[in-house]
Amino acid sequence: MTKKLINGVMTKKLTVNVDERGRLMEILRNDDENFECFGQVYMTTAYPGVTKAWHYHKLQTDNFVCVRGMMKVVLYDTRPDSSTKGEINEFFIGEHNPMLVVIPAGVYHGFKCVSEYEAIVINTPTNTYNRTTPDEYRLAPHDGSIPYDWNRKDG
Numbered sequence: 001m002t003k004k005l006i007n008g009v010m011t012k013k014l015t016v017n018v019d020e021r022g023r024l025m026e027i028l029r030n031d032d033e034n035f036e037c038f039g040q041v042y043m044t045t046a047y048p049g050v051t052k053a054w055h056y057h058k059l060q061t062d063n064f065v066c067v068r069g070m071m072k073v074v075l076y077d078t079r080p081d082s083s084t085k086g087e088i089n090e091f092f093i094g095e096h097n098p099m100l101v102v103i104p105a106g107v108y109h110g111f112k113c114v115s116e117y118e119a120i121v122i123n124t125p126t127n128t129y130n131r132t133t134p135d136e137y138r139l140a141p142h143d144g145s146i147p148y149d150w151n152r153k154d155g
Contacts, residue, residue, distance in 0.1 A: 008104030053110020069119025070094035
């Protein structure tokens with residue numbers, strides 16, 4: 001489905017280095033082209049078939065990587081002055097496709113676990129979560145506000 005990247009969205013294919021001791025995968029470095037700044041690091045999960053969507057941030061950029069399982073990550077651009085307003089991007093990230101997805105402020109996003117076991121996402125947002133006034137603006141995942149169907153597309 002990804003035809004053209006939404007303005008400001010970046011991806012980075014991640015390399016997993018393996019030897020007899022285990023694995024190492026660099027996710028985000030402060031000398032990466034897509035690094036803005038550090039706010040915090042947190043983990044979130046989804047159980048098989050669960051969709052966590054939609055929300056956007058006015059102030060922060062998210063940096064998603066799925067380190068266990070597989071996630072379908074979907075982005076939707078509603079920014080009025082964006083050259084990609086109305087575009088949808090869909091990414092399948094995780095164990096079989098290690099990738100960092102950079103999600104700019106103002107872009108709706110969500111994810112669905114598409115593996116047969118719990119998937120784990122690590123996010124390194126540019127801002128620290130403010131519990132008093134969260135920078136989160138939400139829509140329900142299946143209410144039709146965003147023209148995207150979270151169902152599996154067989155074919």
